[in-house]
Amino acid sequence: MTNRRPRTESELPEFLGGTTEEPARPPARPMTKSQRHIPGEAGLWLFLLGDMTIFAAIMLAFLWKRRADVGGFKDAAHQLIQPIGGVNTLVLLLSSYLVVRALQAHRAARYVTARRLVVGAMGCAVVFAGLKAIEYTAEISAGHTPASRQFFTFYFILTGLHLLHVVVGTALLAAWQLMCGRRRAWSATQRVVEGIACYWHMVDLLWVAIFAVVYLVSAE
Amino acid sequence: MSATTPDRVSRVFVGLVLATCVTWWLGSDSTLASGGFELAATLSILIAFVKIFYIGADFMELRAAPVILRTVFLTWVGVFAAVAIAMVVV
Amino acid sequence: MTKRILSLCAWCGPATVVVALIGWLIAGVLPIPLGPDSSVQEVVEFYGQTRVLVGMTITSVGICLVFPLIAVIGVHMVRMEGRTPILTFLQLITGAATGVLLLLPMLVMAVIGFRPDRNPELTVTLNDIAWLLFITPVAPFIIQNVAIGLAILNDKSQTLPRWVGYVNFWVAFSFIPDPLAFFFHSGPFGWRGIFIFWLALTTYSVFLVVMGVMLHRTVKESADLEVPPSPVAAA
Numbered sequence: 001m002t003n004r005r006p007r008t009e010s011e012l013p014e015f016l017g018g019t020t021e022e023p024a025r026p027p028a029r030p031m032t033k034s035q036r037h038i039p040g041e042a043g044l045w046l047f048l049l050g051d052m053t054i055f056a057a058i059m060l061a062f063l064w065k066r067r068a069d070v071g072g073f074k075d076a077a078h079q080l081i082q083p084i085g086g087v088n089t090l091v092l093l094l095s096s097y098l099v100v101r102a103l104q105a106h107r108a109a110r111y112v113t114a115r116r117l118v119v120g121a122m123g124c125a126v127v128f129a130g131l132k133a134i135e136y137t138a139e140i141s142a143g144h145t146p147a148s149r150q151f152f153t154f155y156f157i158l159t160g161l162h163l164l165h166v167v168v169g170t171a172l173l174a175a176w177q178l179m180c181g182r183r184r185a186w187s188a189t190q191r192v193v194e195g196i197a198c199y200w201h202m203v204d205l206l207w208v209a210i211f212a213v214v215y216l217v218s219a220e
Numbered sequence: 221m222s223a224t225t226p227d228r229v230s231r232v233f234v235g236l237v238l239a240t241c242v243t244w245w246l247g248s249d250s251t252l253a254s255g256g257f258e259l260a261a262t263l264s265i266l267i268a269f270v271k272i273f274y275i276g277a278d279f280m281e282l283r284a285a286p287v288i289l290r291t292v293f294l295t296w297v298g299v300f301a302a303v304a305i306a307m308v309v310v
Numbered sequence: 311m312t313k314r315i316l317s318l319c320a321w322c323g324p325a326t327v328v329v330a331l332i333g334w335l336i337a338g339v340l341p342i343p344l345g346p347d348s349s350v351q352e353v354v355e356f357y358g359q360t361r362v363l364v365g366m367t368i369t370s371v372g373i374c375l376v377f378p379l380i381a382v383i384g385v386h387m388v389r390m391e392g393r394t395p396i397l398t399f400l401q402l403i404t405g406a407a408t409g410v411l412l413l414l415p416m417l418v419m420a421v422i423g424f425r426p427d428r429n430p431e432l433t434v435t436l437n438d439i440a441w442l443l444f445i446t447p448v449a450p451f452i453i454q455n456v457a458i459g460l461a462i463l464n465d466k467s468q469t470l471p472r473w474v475g476y477v478n479f480w481v482a483f484s485f486i487p488d489p490l491a492f493f494f495h496s497g498p499f500g501w502r503g504i505f506i507f508w509l510a511l512t513t514y515s516v517f518l519v520v521m522g523v524m525l526h527r528t529v530k531e532s533a534d535l536e537v538p539p540s541p542v543a544a545a
Binding site: 036037038039042045049052053056059060063064066067082086089090093094096097099100101104194197198201202204205208209211212213215216217219220 | 233236260281289296304
């Protein structure tokens with residue numbers, strides 16, 4: 001909804017002559033249990049589905065290119081260290097589980113528990129990144145780079161883009177645990193916290209897809 | 221649809237871990253008897269998308285979301301899975 | 311009067327898309343542009359056509375319609391932020407940069423067409439420069455979109471609907487693969503690739519149209535533009 005009243009001093013920026021005090025905030029609307037609830041908010045899902053679609057398109061392009069060279073892709077896929085991929089899948093699943101628990105704790109105003117759980121999820125993210133670093137180092141020292149063959153181009157780009165998401169997600173988790181530390185109430189933070197949680201679950205589910213398509217299907 | 225209770229979340233998590241182990245085994249060097257790789261590949265993709273569905277339904281709490289959002293998510297996942305399987309098998 | 315100007319600036323968003331696309335169609339850059347894997351022969355032949363000069367002139371003018379849109383975005387971001395409009399400044403600066411980064415490659419392409427009988431190596435080099443300058447400098451674009459998204463989501467008075475903020479984040483994300491164009495001479499990650507040129511073209515057009523339409527609507531609905539701001543009280 002747009003503001004219809006004329007701009008008052010407190011709303012003008014300082015350099016246009018406005019005041020420096022915080023304007024009064026409207027009270028938050030209370031949630032009714034009977035409403036079906038969109039996790040986060042509607043607009044967030046535009047972003048999540050849009051993001052997922054771009055990843056999906058790259059994965060489908062990968063599967064398309066694979067058709068022209070099934071044997072080659074299979075050989076290349078066998079060069080990947082599958083156990084690292086598998087463990088990473090489990091690590092991210094664990095982190096998602098911790099995030100769900102953290103969300104439930106934050107809702108119930110158990111701020112200390114929530115914070116610990118979020119930090120736990122961040123720990124999982126660090127483990128994931130560490131394993132990825134080991135994996136990348138191993139691949140590159142074995143001579144497999146994004147330029148060596150098409151399989152590895154897609155592998156590095158898909159997992160690289162995903163890793164970027166993990167980094168952004170970890171920063172968001174860090175912001176969330178700060179909110180828990182400040183004991184920000186649910187009514188004030190619900191949208192943001194659910195948004196952060198859903199973003200993290202998206203990071204998890206993207207990896208589930210990448211693991212299936214790049215590590216497993218190609219190697220079969 | 222039942223809401224996502226803490227109990228349910230734990231069960232879903234265990235299910236996801238088991239599903240991961242199953243697909244991992246499928247992708248390892250043991251191929252199934254006849255129709256070997258295609259069956260394994262199809263199963264891997266299917267299981268992956270079942271996992272994604274449950275992450276959406278219970279972790280992202282889409283069970284409590286309006287029908288249209290659940291439908292969009294489910295359709296998105298279903299279409300992608302179908303196209304992926306088609307690309308591998310056809 | 312101000313309202314009319316704001317409205318016009320908002321319409322410049324979709325107008326950029328229309329005029330630029332028309333120019334590219336005339337030039338022959340669309341539907342299939344030259345790629346990093348095009349042969350020297352193909353490149354030289356392409357720029358030998360007069361249509362290239364005509365089309366690129368149109369596009370180079372049309373693409374600058376992005377500047378008015380950036381300005382009207384800025385006006386609304388000031389309202390969203392209030393006392394310290396840092397994101398507003400960020401959008402203005404990076405937005406201005408994006409306009410220039412879009413304009414220059416179009417001019418380079420016109421320059422190539424200006425003297426099509428030059429040494430083919432020069433033609434290919436200039437073509438590389440034009441395309442890589444066009445596709446790869448994503449940072450100003452990403453910063454601009456993230457700034458807009460953050461301002462919208464932090465806005466207490468909901469000047470623009472929140473979903474517009476999320477669309478801006480998605481657009482920013484879609485630009486991330488573009489620097490890969492430096493590393494690939496063919497395929498989906500080359501400058502002509504589907505995840506580089508086509509994805510960025512689509513999402514940037516979405517950005518221009520969404521911002522233009524939604525800002526126009528906001529301008530139309532806001533009643534207070536003709537009322538002068540209340541005078542600042544004497545200290």
